[in-house]
Every structure is written in C-alpha cells, then in structure tokens.
Amino acid sequence: MPMPDLLSWPITREDIAALARNERLNLDDEDRIGVLLSAASIDVQACPGSGKTTLVAAKLMLLAQNWAAPDKGVCVLSHTN
8 A cells, every 4th residue: 555645644743732732631742742643554552551542532633624535544452451
C-alpha cells in the first residue's frame, strides 16, 4: 500500500495543541506527538495506565476533525493478550 501524500496529511502540531487544551490532555512529549503526526501504521506498546487508549482516541479525534477524503476511511485494530 502506498504511503499517504505527506503534503496533504491533515494533522498538525497546532491541531494537537488545540486538542490537548480543549480535552485537557497531556500530549506535549515528543513520543506522543510523533505518533499523532505520523501517517504510517504504528504499533503502540506501553505499560498499563500509560495512556495508550487515550493516545489512539486523540488520533482518531484529530483525523475526524481534519479528514477530507470522501472515498477513503480508517481501520483501527486493537487487541489484548
């Protein structure tokens, strides 16, 4: 599958900062910002309570706010042991 055109990737640092303010989230470290800015498929692994679910929800909120492709969608897979 081809990589999305990064020039048209909808999420910006300003979008992340606005979401963090509006939802009172801690999204200010570079690891979280990197996941939110990435157009690639990413595997997020961390210990319980570290904010993985919140991070995925934040990314979906950002995508929903900025999604412009009427003929494309998003697939989210989540699993546990």
